[in-house]
Amino acid sequence: MARKLLLEHINVPGINTFDVYRQKGGYRAVEKALKTLTPDEVVEEVKKSGLRGRGGAGFPTGMKWSFLAKPEGVARYLVCNADESEPGTFKDRYLMTYIPHALIEGMIVSSFALGANTSYIYVRGEMMPQIRILEKAIAEAKNAGFLGKNILGTGYDLELYVQPGGGAYICGEETALLESLEGKRGNPRIKPPFPAIAGLYGCPTVVNNVESIAATVPIINDGGDEYAKIGIGRSTGTKLISASGNLVRPGVYEIELGLPVEEFIYSDEYCGGIANGKRLKATVAGGSSVPILPANLTLKLANGDPRLMSYESLSEGGFATGSMMGSGGFIAFDEDQCIVRNTWNFSRFYHHESCGQCSPCREGTGWMEKVLHRIEYGHGKMSDIDLLVDVSKKIEGNTICPLGDAAAWPVASAIRHFRDEFEWHVKEPIKCLDTNYGLANYAQPIAKAEVTTGN
Amino acid sequence: MSDKVKVTIDGITVEVAPGTTILNAARQIGGDIVPPAMCYYSKLEGSGGKCRTCIVKVSKGSEKDPRPMPKLVASCRTTVMDGMEVQNITSPEVIEARSGVVEMLLINHPLDCPVCDQAGECDLQNLGYEHGLQKTRYEFERRTFERIDIGDKIQLHMNRCILCYRCVFTADQITNKRVHGILNRGDHSEISTYIQTAVDNDFSGNVIDVCPVGALTDKTFRFKNRVWFTKPIDAHRDCPTCSGKVTLWYKGENVLRVTARKDIYGEVEEFICNTCRFDKKKTADWVIEHPTVISDTSVIASNHYETLKPLPVIQNNPQLQQANKVELEKTTKF
Numbered sequence: 001m002a003r004k005l006l007l008e009h010i011n012v013p014g015i016n017t018f019d020v021y022r023q024k025g026g027y028r029a030v031e032k033a034l035k036t037l038t039p040d041e042v043v044e045e046v047k048k049s050g051l052r053g054r055g056g057a058g059f060p061t062g063m064k065w066s067f068l069a070k071p072e073g074v075a076r077y078l079v080c081n082a083d084e085s086e087p088g089t090f091k092d093r094y095l096m097t098y099i100p101h102a103l104i105e106g107m108i109v110s111s112f113a114l115g116a117n118t119s120y121i122y123v124r125g126e127m128m129p130q131i132r133i134l135e136k137a138i139a140e141a142k143n144a145g146f147l148g149k150n151i152l153g154t155g156y157d158l159e160l161y162v163q164p165g166g167g168a169y170i171c172g173e174e175t176a177l178l179e180s181l182e183g184k185r186g187n188p189r190i191k192p193p194f195p196a197i198a199g200l201y202g203c204p205t206v207v208n209n210v211e212s213i214a215a216t217v218p219i220i221n222d223g224g225d226e227y228a229k230i231g232i233g234r235s236t237g238t239k240l241i242s243a244s245g246n247l248v249r250p251g252v253y254e255i256e257l258g259l260p261v262e263e264f265i266y267s268d269e270y271c272g273g274i275a276n277g278k279r280l281k282a283t284v285a286g287g288s289s290v291p292i293l294p295a296n297l298t299l300k301l302a303n304g305d306p307r308l309m310s311y312e313s314l315s316e317g318g319f320a321t322g323s324m325m326g327s328g329g330f331i332a333f334d335e336d337q338c339i340v341r342n343t344w345n346f347s348r349f350y351h352h353e354s355c356g357q358c359s360p361c362r363e364g365t366g367w368m369e370k371v372l373h374r375i376e377y378g379h380g381k382m383s384d385i386d387l388l389v390d391v392s393k394k395i396e397g398n399t400i401c402p403l404g405d406a407a408a409w410p411v412a413s414a415i416r417h418f419r420d421e422f423e424w425h426v427k428e429p430i431k432c433l434d435t436n437y438g439l440a441n442y443a444q445p446i447a448k449a450e451v452t453t454g455n
Numbered sequence: 456m457s458d459k460v461k462v463t464i465d466g467i468t469v470e471v472a473p474g475t476t477i478l479n480a481a482r483q484i485g486g487d488i489v490p491p492a493m494c495y496y497s498k499l500e501g502s503g504g505k506c507r508t509c510i511v512k513v514s515k516g517s518e519k520d521p522r523p524m525p526k527l528v529a530s531c532r533t534t535v536m537d538g539m540e541v542q543n544i545t546s547p548e549v550i551e552a553r554s555g556v557v558e559m560l561l562i563n564h565p566l567d568c569p570v571c572d573q574a575g576e577c578d579l580q581n582l583g584y585e586h587g588l589q590k591t592r593y594e595f596e597r598r599t600f601e602r603i604d605i606g607d608k609i610q611l612h613m614n615r616c617i618l619c620y621r622c623v624f625t626a627d628q629i630t631n632k633r634v635h636g637i638l639n640r641g642d643h644s645e646i647s648t649y650i651q652t653a654v655d656n657d658f659s660g661n662v663i664d665v666c667p668v669g670a671l672t673d674k675t676f677r678f679k680n681r682v683w684f685t686k687p688i689d690a691h692r693d694c695p696t697c698s699g700k701v702t703l704w705y706k707g708e709n710v711l712r713v714t715a716r717k718d719i720y721g722e723v724e725e726f727i728c729n730t731c732r733f734d735k736k737k738t739a740d741w742v743i744e745h746p747t748v749i750s751d752t753s754v755i756a757s758n759h760y761e762t763l764k765p766l767p768v769i770q771n772n773p774q775l776q777q778a779n780k781v782e783l784e785k786t787t788k789f
Contacts, residue, residue, distance in 0.1 A: 168640070185637070190504035190532045356618065356637070356644035358505050363559035366642040370595045387592060394555030397526040398507050 002269070003230060005218040005238045006211070007254040010098055016133065018140035021101040029220040030146055033109045034154040037220075042113035046216060048224030050236035055081055055172075055209030056287065056327040058311045061216075067196040068114055069204040077205040078111045078119040079181065080213050083165050083172040085124050086287035087349055089329030091240035092210035094252040096123075096130045099214075100137035104160065106213035108146060109220055111158050114206055118159050121210075122177055125167040134162045169353035173401045174207040176355065187357050188401035209327075211240050232258030235310035239328055245283075246334035248272035259309045261285075262299045265332065278334035282417070285314050286326020288346045289406030291413030292339070293323045320416065340425050343414040344372035350407035361404040364395040368411055375422060378429030385422050389415055460537040464488050464511075465545045466775065477530035477541055478509055482720065488543050489720075491553075491582050493560070493667050494619035495531035496722055502624050503531035506617065507556045508582060512549050515540035527552055545775050550586070557586040560617050563598045563642070564668065571615065573669030575682040575754040578721060579617065600645065605635065606653040608674050608733050609663060613645050616670035622646060622662035629726050630656045646670070657696055660732040664715050664723050675733055676704075676712035683754050685711055687747035692740055696728035702747050703738075710736045719750060 004010075014020035021027070033042050047062030068076060080103065084092040096103055103121070111119045123131050138160050141147045149157050163181055165171045171180045175189035178200050199205025215237060219227045228236045235257040241264070244250045249272040255264060265280065266273045274280050280295040301307050302317040315322040333342065351369040356362040368391055371384050392408035399405070415422055459470040462480050465488040471480045479497070481489045490511055495503030503509075509531045513524040518538030527549060530541070543549055561583060568574040600613035623636050623646070632655075635648040648654055654662070663671045685704040692699040704712045713732050715723040735741065749755045776783060 170640075190529065192534075351641060354641035356639070356641045357620075358507050359556055359559045359617070360507055362618065362642050362644065363562045367559075367562065367593060367595075394552070394559065398510060398552050398556065400504060400507075400529075 002254070002256050002259070003238065004254050005227075005230075006095065006099070006102060006214055006240060007252075015099055016097075016101070016137070018101060018137065018144060021099070022144075025221075026101050027105055027141075027144075027146055029217040030105055030108045030112075031152060033112055033220050034152055034156055039113045039115055042109065042216075042220065045219055045224035046113070049215075049219040049227035050224075050231075050234060051212065051215055051219060051227070052235070052311060053209060054211035054215065054239065054328070056086070056289070056324075058325060061208065061212050064196070064208075065110075065114060065206060067194070068206055069197050070115065071204070075118065075201075075203045076114055076116045077200045077203055078107065078114050078116040079174075079177065079200060079205060079207045080107060080119070080121040080210055081172060081174065081177055081207050082121050082123040082127075082130075082210045083177060084210070084327075085169045085172055086289060086327055086329055087346065088244055088284060088331040089242055089287040089327040090244075091242040091252045091328055093127060093130055094242070095210055095214060095240065096127075097133060100130075100133050101141065102214045102217060103134070103210055104137050104141050104146075106216045107160055108141075108151070108158060109216050110206075110208065110213050111160075112156055113216075116206075117157050118161070120181060120200075121160070121162045122165055122171075122181055123162055124171070125164045128164075131162055131164055138162065168355070169349075170355045170401070170403060173403065176401065177207060178205065187355050188403075190400055230256050232308060232310050233312055235312060235325070239309070239325075241309070241328045241330050243271050243330045243332070245330075245332035246275045246278060246337065247332050248275050255309055257308075257310045261307045261309055264309055264330070265298075271332070274332065274334050276334070278336060280332060281335045281337055282333045282339065284323070284329070284331040284333075284410075286324045287329030288331070288349065289402075289409060290324040290326040291322070291409045292343075292417060293321070293413075294417045297321050297417075323413070338376075339414050339418040339421050340372070340376050343411055344369065344376045346410045347372050347407065350403065354403060354407070358398075358400045358404070360395045361399040361407065364391055364404070365407045367391055368395075368407065372411070375425050378425070380422075380426040380429070382423065382426050384426070385415055385419065388412075460535055460539075462535040462537075462539045462541065464541045465543050466772065471535060473534075475535055476503075477511060477513075477528075477533050477535055477539075478503075480535050481530065481541075481543065490530045490543050491578065491585075492531055492720070493578055493582070493617060494621060496621050496624070496665055497720075498723060498726070499621060499624040499628060499665070502621060504529045506560065506619055508553060508560070510549060510552055510556070512542040512546040513539060514542050514546075545778055547778055550781075554586040554588070557582050558588060558592070561587060561591065562593045564615055564617055565597065567615075571669040572672045572677055572682075573615075573666075576721070577669060578667040598642065603648070604653075604674070605648045606655055606659060608660060608729070609654060610672050610674050610677065611646060611648075612670055612672065614670075615668050616646055617668055618644055618646070619667055621665040621667065622671055625662050625665050625726075626654065626659070629661060630654075630658045632656050635662075657728045657730070658726055660729045661715065661723065661726045664717070664726075667721070673712055673732075675736075679711050680706050685755075687749065687755065689716060689744040689747050690741035691744065692731065692735065692742060694728060694731055697731060698725040698727070699731055700725055701727055701731055701741075703741060703743075708738070710738065712736075716747070 009015045009024045043065050051061040052058040168186050170176045171186040173188050176186045180186035195205040230237050238254050239257050241253050253270050264270045282292050282294050283298040284292050302321050307313050311325045314325045347369040351365040354361045354365045374380050392412040395404045396408040460473050464481050467484050469484050490509035492509045493506035510527040511530045515521045517536030603611045605611050626635050638647045663673050685706050688703045690703050701713050702716050703710045715727045
């Protein structure tokens, strides 16, 4: 049984309330940090833990904290990025819904470490239930003396606010989030300056994901060294994975990093295999923005080693075969799923969510979506496939923020790994439109992949 | 210790003040190595970084940290570091990426130069000529909009807009009443005056000057003439509102339009008021100075095209010649 740090008490009735959370050892990390450690020592523990940002980029959290400018007489802010809205990613919402105090406790510990006296949890506007849950949890924590003035008599003050966002995917990008938090249109800022130098209201700011902030609680409770013992290589600790798609048991799972992907998909402890006895065709390992991997490369690396649920393993093998851990939004596709339709669906999302600030993203995402729509609906041309590859290249790396990359990667990788399926759509437009005919009659990608069907 | 930093762009080293952007460092060198800029405008704070036409490759970050930057960067928003090495026209990667950006910009921008008032002084026209493909690969319906009169003197034609945000910054920074901005998102974005109200203030006409394409046009000049048939003359008047330094565009003895004076990068030197721009169209209103200095390569100086010449740094370096083969071939065509 894998070790659980964040979801250890998920099944305890009333764990969403302050009293039960406290009975189960909650807020020990606040007491320990504020009473026995200095802010720098907290940062040091997080550095030792090797914790990497759980929002998608995987940048070392402790290092990010250490970049924070500390000019005299200027406020510093911690902003929690709870704008989770990537297709396939729903683990932060789960954490906020069922164990909100884990986030509140993490916010207090992290704010103390960063010297922030005002912190914000920026929640996607549509998540109204979670906003109410968090507001209630904050009120409970404040009543118990864990927020507000002179917390636990230590002299440390912290005000914590929940701010609903406007409901745009781009507001999950840290600088767009800050713009939105300041009450402006949620457009990404051009970096530099980075938020650590000039963030919210021009002050030094750290923006961290919900899960990253919650993970500081076990790090402070048990020590950074202890946390670093879990996991593999530079992927330390546990990670929440939101599994969806054609799985027997989709849901949110806490795994120890380094778990073989095959075990995650097929073992009864996690997803329980592919639904309806079908075969695995492909996976998206870290939310819709990361490159898709065919089944053979989902389970094995190019050299035949087992692929692990870790930042390094999922990106190993070069970009040509690799994917990313991303936000942990694991989507599985069975053999009946149409990769072209799925790619169009993802592309439609990024087209809709582009902020429109920079030219390649504004124009390119729409272009790709229209070409994919044409192919999927039987009007594609063979040259469209190369056109898509070319347009995705023109977008990738040339935009203000990573949304351009996020739009380009799924398209480029789908064509790289499933080109023959795209060609089949062009060659056999009637067959691919006929839902009765279905993809079951199109077995090429499956036949090519040496798919393991489970243990 | 020198308070300047050294930066090398396409093999040419220049010393600039700390905090200078790569684009402005390149402008200090001048010539072909200056990256094009559709959205950056030195007079407007916060502009730049959006159109991505000025992207360059930083092949060496600085003396302290010589690592190259992982992606191409917007030269208008990236400040130089001491020892930085930048490739603009000497990088095939940059040329390729820039042609991609131009292709994207032209997706929804009609090539109606023959009937566009901006023809002859359009940055996108130049860019399309230098980096564009001969044929579009985009086969879908284009965005189309109705023309909007924003005030009695300015017309907005969103079909041509490339969303550079310059007019938004202008309205925000030099006029006293912000009434226009961007509506919607993604490729549905549009410049709008919020329910089609008029832009009505003393400096509103400057949005026409900052527009790099023909989206915002002067209704007092529209379709009156082609810009290359007019003769620009620098003039001034004693204006209580602005500097009163303008360019008068003559056809015969008539002043067809009045604009602010622009530098060699097409940027306004000093913003002018609407009275000077729209209401003073008699020679008697002005103190004439001299004919405006026009670049020989501009269409306004028609029939005076200069032959394209490769930079000396390319002429002397076989490696750079190889990297810029296509560009060099162009020079022999003319």
